Amino acid sequence: MINKKVIKDIESLQKHIKSAHPSFYFSSQTSTVIPYDKIESTLDTDNDYYLCDLSQMPKSMKILENGNLKVEGAVSWKEAREFLIPKGKTIKTAPTEELALITAGAATSCTGERCFHFGNLRSQIHNITYVNHKGETQVLSKDKPFPYQSDRLKVYQQEFKLYENYKNAPYPRFETETDLLIGTEGQLGVITEIEIEICDDEAVTHLFILLPKWEENPQAHMEIIKKVQAFKNDIILCELIDSNAFSFLSEEDRPNKGLDAIFLEIKSSSFDKVYEEFIFNLSCVNQEEIFELNASKFHNLRASIPRAVFEENSRMGVTKMGTDVQVKIEDFEALLAIYQSFSKLGVRYNLFGHFGDAHLHFNFMPKNEDISKCQDAFQNMYKEVAKLKGSPFAEHGIGIIKQKFIKEFWSKNQIDLFQELKQNYDPKNQFFPQGFMNLR
Ligand SMILES: Cc1cc2nc3c(=O)[nH]c(=O)nc-3n(C[C@H](O)[C@H](O)[C@H](O)COP(=O)(O)OP(=O)(O)OC[C@H]3O[C@@H](n4cnc5c(N)ncnc54)[C@H](O)[C@@H]3O)c2cc1C
Structure with a gap:
């Protein structure tokens, strides 16, 4: 059975996560790889499943002393741009769908038209705050290494080299601590805050x-x-x-x-x-x-x-x-x-x-x-x-719709590492259990 829940503050989010119900957390629902028009039949399971709407989380924005933008809650790309322009600043990433949320952008490793000059969003993220499977708030930093180290990760990183010059690869780039939540599509926790680089609004x-x-x-x-x-x-x-x-x-x-x-x-x-x-x-x-x-x-x-x-x-x-x-x-x-x-x-x-x-x-x-x-x-x-060793899903992610096309691009190693990460960071398999990290 599918239940619907609108989550309006961090405390309710933490409480829901502690209940360990399998859930799909969404923001503005602009993803093209999630079939939102038939989401209930796609995600329905025998369990007590929840669709959790994060689009009403309290929002705030602040330019920090280091010049980065701190975004909390349900802030869209459009709102961030409109906040920055009067201050002579602007965002470096601009997905064509500006109503998408920035926190979700990290989850999908979104990019966009300005990537030609500025590179992808991942390279502009300094910190990510998220709620983990225990309902605890954690901060991840770009300056620290990927938090889960193993021999399998080394092989994964070696195989990733094939794709390192693309915006996104057929599987996430696991190098820095922040990468735990970038491109993993909400399968390891829920992002609540993010610190990103901005730039001058040049003519x-x-x-x-x-x-x-x-x-x-x-x-x-x-x-x-x-x-x-x-x-x-x-x-x-x-x-x-x-x-x-x-x-x-x-x-x-x-x-x-x-x-x-x-x-x-x-x-x-x-x-x-x-x-x-x-x-x-x-x-x-x-x-x-x-x-x-x-x-x-x-x-x-x-x-x-x-x-x-x-x-x-x-x-x-x-x-x-x-x-x-x-x-x-x-x-x-x-x-x-x-x-x-x-x-x-x-x-x-x-x-x-x-x-x-x-x-x-x-x-x-x-x-x-x-x-x-x-x-x-x-x-x-x-x-x-x-x-051609090209990247099949360079910005919209895998979601559900692209899962059927993935097999040309993965070896057993990616599948095994995803399992280890799920066991470590989502032991009750509550975060988007139908996502690509559970594919066999
Ligand atoms: C017309 C159009 C143009 C587009 N152009 C671009 C483009 O130029 N570049 C680009 O990258 N994408 C583009 N997209 C795709 C889409 O806008 C992005 O994938 C965007 O990041 C999705 O944001 P959202 O708020 O709608 O997320 P949703 O659709 O609500 O969610 C997307 C995924 O992120 C996860 N998620 C959402 N919020 C969180 C959170 N807080 N914590 C953890 N996981 C979360 C969800 O579980 C889901 O798997 C476009 C889409 C459309 C319809």
């Missing part, structure tokens, strides 16, 4: 570049992705929205003339350099197809399309069928070739995402009768991604 300029459709001719895409890598210090984000994704906007809101578009946020102090050394030298792009956009239009365009795609799938009753694959820059053409083969399956689709990081979301928008065809295509794709 920026927004450009978008129109280019031919990637399905027909990816030459311009390839030229840009290779050349933009040299400008990571100057360009904050480099995103793609393809011509199909624009169709989710009303016609008068589409600036793309039926083409694909790359969006760039450039530090204004670096604009001349970026223009002269990068943009002006692009041989596959028509210089007349490069435009400046104001900041609000730029951000609205960027955020509204992924949201519309997600909402349309929910409306159609289809669980999101999107990819979250990141590959090495030198393998990007191979990834596009896989997506080109998907585009020929006769199923509606679109492509967008974090282009500069070689990390795109290809979304099928299937009718019910097309779903198994799309599943087969994904199954084959993950085999190819494994051969």
Whole structure:
């Protein structure tokens, strides 16, 4: 049976954890890998199971003396940005879904468009406060080593090296103490506070570049992705929205003339350099197809399309069928070739995402009768991604929906280490027991 509980303060959280009921703790419910529309049937067990809503935990924010931001409770990325901007500061991580909570962002090891310049959230987290299986509040620090040391962990860390340059790997990075709760998706405790780095709110300029459709001719895409890598210090984000994704906007809101578009946020102090050394030298792009956009239009365009795609799938009753694959820059053409083969399956689709990081979301928008065809295509794709040593789930995590695709990427060692961690940090198996750490 499923029970629902809204947790409104730390004391109630501690009390509930001490009761040891198996529970799923959620925040803003924007995860694309948890099927929230059918969560009760997905998680239902014979036990007395609880769905625990953390979105009403009391919230507060404070800039500390060391310049970091301390976030307590149910603070979203949007609220943090709005708190910081009047102080001349801003956040370094910006997931496209700004209503997600920052504490949940640590649990999912979230990233986002600004990762191109600033790296992932994990690298910006200094401390995490969480409630453990005994109901005790504990603080984890980035400056201390991973708290559980064993020979198995050494092998795990060795195997992780394959993925160390990706935003996220097919299994969490266990190096520092904070990593116990980063990317483990709430399976080892509940995060209540977090201390993250912030930065100055620098002046920026927004450009978008129109280019031919990637399905027909990816030459311009390839030229840009290779050349933009040299400008990571100057360009904050480099995103793609393809011509199909624009169709989710009303016609008068589409600036793309039926083409694909790359969006760039450039530090204004670096604009001349970026223009002269990068943009002006692009041989596959028509210089007349490069435009400046104001900041609000730029951000609205960027955020509204992924949201519309997600909402349309929910409306159609289809669980999101999107990819979250990141590959090495030198393998990007191979990834596009896989997506080109998907585009020929006769199923509606679109492509967008974090282009500069070689990390795109290809979304099928299937009718019910097309779903198994799309599943087969994904199954084959993950085999190819494994051969390329790419990262299959670079930012949205594994949740429940991606568990069926994991086997190409794990050895017995990951499974055994997860079991040891669960036994140590969740001996009663009360934290999200259906999560990936319990897979056999
Ligand atoms: C349109 C759209 C765009 C998106 N863009 C991005 C993007 O750019 N980058 C990105 O990384 N993600 C993105 N996402 C995915 C999603 O926003 C992130 O995974 C986000 O971190 C989830 O936050 P949430 O508050 O909604 O968490 P929920 O969906 O409520 O929970 C997600 C997971 O975290 C666990 N959890 C939640 N809170 C806690 C806590 N306090 N302690 C421990 N565990 C917890 C839950 O058990 C669950 O497993 C996008 C989603 C959508 C719909």
